[in-house]
Amino acid sequence: MTQVSDTPILPQFAQLTIQGEDAEKFLQGQLTCDVTKLGLSYQAAAIGNLKGRIEFGIWIKKQAEKQYDVVISADCAASLQSHLKKFGAFSKFDTSEPIAIYPCVLADEPTFSHKEDHNTPKDTQAWMQCSLATGNYWIVAATQGEFQPQELRLHQRGGMDYDKGCYLGQEVIARIYFKSAPKAFLHYVKGSSVKGTGAAPTAGDKLDKIQVVNALTTAEGFEALVVARPEHLAESELTVLDLPPALQADVARAK
Structure with missing residues (x-):
């Protein structure tokens, strides 16, 4: 929970x-x-x-x-x-x-x-x-x-x-x-307040299969850095935001 x-x-x-x-x-x-x-x-x-x-x-x-x-x-x-x-x-x-x-x-x-x-x-x-x-x-x-x-x-x-x-x-x-390469990796996301409390999740919290690294409460809900598989993010209610271009690259080693 x-x-x-x-x-x-x-x-x-x-x-x-x-x-x-x-x-x-x-x-x-x-x-x-x-x-x-x-x-x-x-x-x-x-x-x-x-x-x-x-x-x-x-x-x-x-x-x-x-x-x-x-x-x-x-x-x-x-x-x-x-x-x-x-x-x-x-x-x-x-x-x-x-x-x-x-x-x-x-x-x-x-x-x-x-x-x-x-x-x-x-x-x-x-x-x-x-x-x-x-x-x-x-x-x-x-x-x-x-x-x-x-x-x-x-x-x-x-x-x-x-x-x-x-x-x-x-x-x-x-x-x-x-x-190999990590299947789950860092993303920048925003979401609604957790269960309507008006609070952001805290470091280490699990949002189903998504793990919170850091989060900040905003007027609309929260923004966070999370580690997750892309497919799990796609199934969630979170919105993925853009990181800087260097951090948008594939986490796998360039071959």
Whole structure:
């Protein structure tokens, strides 16, 4: 049974800084993206689990030599800290305590800022709307371990590199990419309020055979990013909206 909340809960985010002699090497063995190619702009990426599913959905940038800033949903920050401590026990780097960082939209792109004047519900709502429209999903505690990166089109956003070498979950992820393709994958949709409550579904909810990644209440109902098979969407009452052209491409590997 789908559960909904009458009061929308706005997402909150935290930033951790990872820096030290082994920071790049360590992160290269953890992240789906190629850490050596990172710059000063946030890149969506992921840390997978051994089943090839996203345990931590993050945004990362190289702030300085041997220093990386990582943004994650605030409710996942403590578990990410534990993960880094466990897997980085024998590597030379330090991880800062998480600090608040605020979602906002700059130059029509969803991003993050430390400026307190961006710490407003209006900024967060604008970020959510822009993120849904651009496929900029966010993983929260309720959806950790739920999705395979290709299902969320992370490879179409520069967040995966199939030539960089090994990382957590790489064998499963690469096998799906080279030998098959997800049957269910990311779509941007709109729909009516759930059961007339006026509320949007929440992350991880199931709408029959369609799984919600993120959702936002609107005046007409809700908009959401969902993972679903196209045929199941066609059978539903949801309306499919356009994602950016790069995310409209087939999720399968081009042959």
